[in-house]
Amino acid sequence: MTDTFNAIVVEKVDGKPVASLKKIGLADIADEDVLVEVAYSTINYKDGLAVSGAAPICQVTPLIGGIDLAGTVIESRDPAFKPGDRVLVNGYGLSERFHGGYSQKQRLKGEWLVRVPDGMSLEECMAVGTAGYTSMLCVQALQDGGVTPDSGPVLVTGAAGGVGSIAVSLLAGLGYEVHASTGRVDEAGQFLRDLGASALVPRDQLARDCKPLEKETWAGVIDTVGNQTLATAIAQTRYEGTVAACGLAGGMALPTSVMPFILRGVTLRGVDSVMASLPRRQRAWDALAAHLDREQLKSIYEVVPLSAVPDLARDIIAGAVRGRVVVDVNA
Ligand SMILES: NC(=O)c1ccc[n+]([C@@H]2O[C@H](COP(=O)([O-])OP(=O)(O)OC[C@H]3O[C@@H](n4cnc5c(N)ncnc54)[C@H](OP(=O)(O)O)[C@@H]3O)[C@@H](O)[C@H]2O)c1
Known part of the structure; x- marks a missing residue:
């Protein structure tokens, strides 16, 4: 085992968070039960912010960034895991209070670890990442709310983003009529149609x-944008439809009224991926393994080295990243 390894570390410089590629050692990571050799991480919107x-x-610095990771167990004091097990983590405070996935090695609590579903590669898991796992939580929120492919069209907002693009692919694969709302109709329109969107809704609408x-x-809505976009989507939701709200790419406000709820019985279902229970996570990952179109997934993501993370973090906040980015921490 090499003494030092690479990590993207966020530190405070003049009171502001600054991220850079560093050489660190095992003494620099936490003393949790399971030591994982990380293969891949990813860049979500939240990683861009961090x-x-x-x-x-x-919330603490210095801290290794990256809210997701996938890798192989090297050592474990937790009897539930043994060397060679393939595991992944989404959220649970990684890159907030605990060291995250932008590291070639990481020590993690056993209770955070999801077993990689059979047949999925570590790279595919991070192509899915928190974004895709959140997409599936949103799809399942609609399904649990009774929205079926026969109920009518489903709207996905921020559709060309990470959560949105995988939500479009999943819904279309499950037989839903998907309308994709995007601010990039010209640039991303064909991409979204290829994922299965049957209609495009310009963001301004x-x-x-x-x-x-x-x-x-809309029979159902998956909203990654918030603010006026979410308010308009709610106002357009059909009687007893369900709206799954997971994002704030357009702002955290929600300028709506009670009318859709008390006159149309609309359900607004919040979706949180960070602290979702392990059974909810495993249900989402098992459904991803069963339903995600792997060939389509390949068209959604690119693989970048760890050193590219700081630049791509700025790009994702500027809305300039299409689809998903997998970070090969060993490249
Ligand atoms: N609740 C959770 O647990 C959870 C988990 C993951 C993500 N999220 C949140 O979900 C959102 C999407 O995450 P992501 O990883 O998919 O990010 P992303 O890849 O950056 O996608 C966000 C998309 O939103 C659209 N957008 C950006 N700025 C906008 C604006 N000002 N007004 C309207 N639309 C705008 C863009 O889509 P178009 O180009 O198609 O317009 C962009 O691609 C973020 O707010 C993130 O924090 C929440």
Whole structure:
């Protein structure tokens, strides 16, 4: 085992978070039960916020960034895991309070670890990452709310982003009629159609002041944007439809009224991936293994080295990343 290894470490410089590639050792990571040789991590919107310093995601510093990782157990004091086990972690405070996945090695609590589903590679797991696992949590929120492919069209907002693009692919694969809302109709329109979107909704049609109730259109909504986009989507949701809200790419406000809820019985279902229970996680990952189109997944992501993370963090916050990014921590 080499003495030192690479990691992206977020430190405070003049009171501001700054991320850089460093050489660290095992003494620099926490003394948790399971030592994992990390193969891949990824870049989610939240990683962009943490690594670019755009928001104070890292609550303690110095801290290794990366809210996701996939790798192989090297050593374990937790009897539930043994060397060679393939594991992944999403959230659980990685890159917030605990060292994260932008590291060639990491020590983790056994209770954070999800077993990689049979047939999925570590690279595929991180192509899915928190973004795709959240997409599946959103899909399951719609299914649990009774939204079926026969219920009517489903809207996905922020569709060309990580959560959005995998949500489009999953829903289309499950037989839903998917309408994809994007600010990049020209650039990303074909990409979204290839993923299975049957119609495109320009962002401006939703990111505007809306009436308390608008024409009933959507049987279900997966919203990654928030703010006026979410408010308009709610106002357009059909009687007893379900809206799964997971993101704030357009802002954290929600300028809506009670009307869709009390006159149309609309359900607004919040989706949190970070502290979701292990059974909920395993259900989502098992469904991803069963339903995700692997060939389509390949068209959604690119693989980059660890050193590319700081630049890509800025890009994802600027809305300039399409689909998913896998970080090969050993490249
Ligand atoms: N609740 C959870 O547990 C959880 C988990 C993962 C992610 N999230 C949240 O979900 C959101 C999406 O995450 P992501 O990883 O998919 O990020 P992402 O890849 O950056 O995608 C976000 C997408 O939102 C759209 N967008 C960006 N800025 C916008 C604006 N000002 N107004 C309207 N639309 C805008 C863009 O889509 P178009 O180009 O198609 O318009 C962008 O691609 C983020 O807010 C993230 O924090 C939450």
